[in-house]
Every structure is written in C-alpha cells, then in structure tokens.
Amino acid sequence: MERVYNFSAGPSMLPECVLKKAAAQMMNYENSGMSVMEMSHRSPVYEKIITEAEALLREVMQIPDNYKVLFLQGGASTQFASVPLNLMNGSGKADYILSGQFSSKAYKEAQKYGDAQAAASTKDINFSAVPTAESLQFRADADYVHMCFNNTIYGTKFYYVPETGSVPLVADMSSCILSEPVDVSKFGLIYAGAQKNMSAAGLTVVIVREDLLGKARAETPTMLDYKTMADNGSMYNTPPTYCIYIAKLVYEWILSLGGLEEMKKLNEKKAALLYDYLDGQDYYVAPVEKASRSMMNVTFVTGDADLDKKFASEAAACGLVNLKGHRSVGGMRASIYNAMPYEGVEALVAFMKEFAKNNPKK
Numbered sequence: 001m002e003r004v005y006n007f008s009a010g011p012s013m014l015p016e017c018v019l020k021k022a023a024a025q026m027m028n029y030e031n032s033g034m035s036v037m038e039m040s041h042r043s044p045v046y047e048k049i050i051t052e053a054e055a056l057l058r059e060v061m062q063i064p065d066n067y068k069v070l071f072l073q074g075g076a077s078t079q080f081a082s083v084p085l086n087l088m089n090g091s092g093k094a095d096y097i098l099s100g101q102f103s104s105k106a107y108k109e110a111q112k113y114g115d116a117q118a119a120a121s122t123k124d125i126n127f128s129a130v131p132t133a134e135s136l137q138f139r140a141d142a143d144y145v146h147m148c149f150n151n152t153i154y155g156t157k158f159y160y161v162p163e164t165g166s167v168p169l170v171a172d173m174s175s176c177i178l179s180e181p182v183d184v185s186k187f188g189l190i191y192a193g194a195q196k197n198m199s200a201a202g203l204t205v206v207i208v209r210e211d212l213l214g215k216a217r218a219e220t221p222t223m224l225d226y227k228t229m230a231d232n233g234s235m236y237n238t239p240p241t242y243c244i245y246i247a248k249l250v251y252e253w254i255l256s257l258g259g260l261e262e263m264k265k266l267n268e269k270k271a272a273l274l275y276d277y278l279d280g281q282d283y284y285v286a287p288v289e290k291a292s293r294s295m296m297n298v299t300f301v302t303g304d305a306d307l308d309k310k311f312a313s314e315a316a317a318c319g320l321v322n323l324k325g326h327r328s329v330g331g332m333r334a335s336i337y338n339a340m341p342y343e344g345v346e347a348l349v350a351f352m353k354e355f356a357k358n359n360p361k362k
C-alpha cells in the first residue's frame with residue numbers, strides 16, 4: 001500500500017521529510033554507532049539533541065526567557081492532575097472554561113484537589129462554539145484559569161485569549177501548538193501532548209512561567225512536580241528520548257518553512273479550502289459556529305448515520321483514512337494538522353464531491 005492521507009486526530013501525520021531523516025539516521029545517528037533510541041539520555045550525543053530541541057522550540061515559539069520548557073511523559077491527560085497539584089495551592093480555587101470533552105475532563109480532575117468552578121460552558125449547545133469572552137466569569141482570587149485552546153473532538157478553537165488579569169492562564173494546546181504564532185507571555189502555563197502536531201506519542205511539552213514553579217502541594221508526586229523537572233533539565237528520570245528527537249526534527253522543518261507565521265498561512269489555506277467547499281453546498285453540514293471554527297480539526301456530517309459510515313469506509317478505500325468522527329459526536333472529522341499537505345485536502349474535497357453525487361439523499 002502507498003502512503004495515505006491520514007486525517008487522524010492523533011497520533012497523526014508527520015512530515016515526510018522528518019520520517020525520511022529519522023529513517024536515514026535510524027541505525028547510526030551521526031556516527032555514534034547507534035540509534036537515538038538506544039542512547040543513554042546522559043550521553044553527550046543525546047544531551048546535544050535535547051539541548052538543541054529546547055533551543056529550537058524556544059526559537060519557533062519565541063518563548064520568553066522567564067519560561068521553562070519541560071519535556072515530560074504521561075500525555076496531556078496527566079497534566080489534568082499536574083496543573084492543580086502544582087498550582088492550586090493558594091486560595092485552592094481554580095476556574096475552568098468548559099469548551100469540550102478535554103476541558104471537561106481537566107475540570108473533573110481538578111475537582112479532586114480543590115474548589116474548581118466552571119467559568120463558562122457551551123455544553124448546552126453541544127460544544128458547537130467556544131464560550132464568548134463576555135460570558136466568562138472569573139474569581140479574582142483563583143489560583144489559575146484553565147482553558148483548552150483548540151477542541152479536537154468538536155472542531156472549535158478560541159480566536160481570543162481570555163483576559164484573566166493577574167490570575168495565571170493555563171492552556172491545553174495539544175491539538176493546535178505550532179499551528180500558528182502564540183503570544184506565550186499571555187499564559188502562565190501551556191501544555192501539549194506531542195502526538196497531534198509535534199512528534200510521536202509519549203512526549204508532553206510544558207511551557208511554564210518561572211514564578212509558578214515551587215508552589216506544588218506537599219503530596220505532589222515527585223514526577224509530577226514541575227520544579228523537579230525544571231531543576232533537572234527534564235532529566236530527573238529518563239525522558240522520552242526518541243520522541244524528543246523527532247520533535248527536534250519537526251521544529252527544524254517548521255523553521256525551514258519560515259516559522260509559525262508561514263505555518264499559519266499554510267494552515268489557513270488548507271482550512272479555507274475545506275470550509276469554503278462546505279459553505280457552498282448543502283449535502284454536508286458543518287455543525288460548528290463559524291466564529292469558532294478550528295483550523296486543525298474540521299467536523300461535518302451528512303445528517304444520515306449510515307451515509308456517514310459509508311463515507312468513512314469509501315474514503316479509506318481511496319487512501320483518505322481516519323475520517324470517522326469521534327465516537328462521542330459521530331459524523332466525520334478531518335484533522336488537518338501541520339503535516340497534512342494541501343494536496344491531501346484537495347483530494348478530500350474531490351472525494352466529497354464525488355460521494356455527494358453518487359449518494360443522493362432520499
């Protein structure tokens with residue numbers, strides 16, 4: 001089988017040049033006589049990889065000097081607990097913006113540790129839009145505000161950064177990190193599982209403002225304490241060495257394309273192709289409100305569950321795979337992260353037209 005256009009929400013496509021470079025370096029990395037995955041994380045050759053990876057990420061995202069970059073394990077879901085354990089230790093209050101399933105899970109986890117409250121929710125409209133800035137209700141003495149910037153399952157994103165005053169803003173950016181420039185200084189902490197837009201599964205990146213370190217509750221597991229990881233350069237224990245190496249190759253690729261401004265233009269062009277098609281026909285319906293449309297995860301339905309099923313299976317036979325929507329929402333979802341080429345979206349739109357023509361609705 002040839003390589004397919006993989007619309008999976010995660011783990012998802014990686015740039016072909018990254019995979020080729022990793023393949024070329026697989027057996028013998030830069031004359032070390034071994035693969036990166038066989039190396040001691042304390043060896044000079046590996047230290048160079050992780051040091052460069054951090055420097056490249058700082059360059060790509062223009063991370064200010066008063067932020068630490070941590071390369072961790074456990075997935076974004078572990079951060080649902082790490083965030084309250086590390087930060088919910090002043091008033092014991094935290095406000096959660098509920099915009100989808102992941103932010104709701106994070107909220108539920110935080111409730112185990114203290115007074116977590118919903119700052120707003122769009123559950124009543126099945127998360128088809130993110131809460132508006134006007135609807136957000138924050139407590140001035142909260143230890144932090146938590147949000148999910150791009151809602152992978154529902155296909156929505158925030159087009160504004162909530163104004164939280166002096167309360168640190170924590171953002172789950174798992175499915176949008178590196179898709180466009182972000183002003184890191186507006187956030188106290190950003191976290192992202194790497195398997196959507198950065199690397200393979202197994203790596204979670206945390207970008208945290210230094211003044212938020214060292215506030216963890218006494219019972220915080222050592223492994224989840226950001227300060228432990230910051231003080232040890234993410235090497236308190238063995239970091240996910242190979243995933244960090246792949247992330248480094250991805251950061252190099254983004255820089256070679258011209259950085260995040262360019263990445264954003266490419267992503268906007270891809271998303272526009274799909275949304276413009278959706279807006280110009282009436283066979284498929286895009287359930288998300290226009291003002292909240294995600295640039296990374298595009299959801300649509302035919303309105304007929306059997307047709308949706310047929311769509312996903314026939315598309316797969318044409319090399320357009322993983323278009324089935326999340327089990328909790330149904331329909332279709334095309335995840336078009338950085339590594340999805342424009343040609344992949346063109347092929348998808350061509351398929352959608354064919355499918356609509358061949359499967360008239362009764």
Ligand SMILES: *Cc1c(COP(=O)(O)O)cnc(C)c1O
Nearest residue numbers: 075076077102152172174175193
């Ligand atoms: C995928 C995803 C998660 C869960 O990530 P894991 O690494 O599987 O724990 C959390 N938040 C968002 C926004 C995601 O897209």
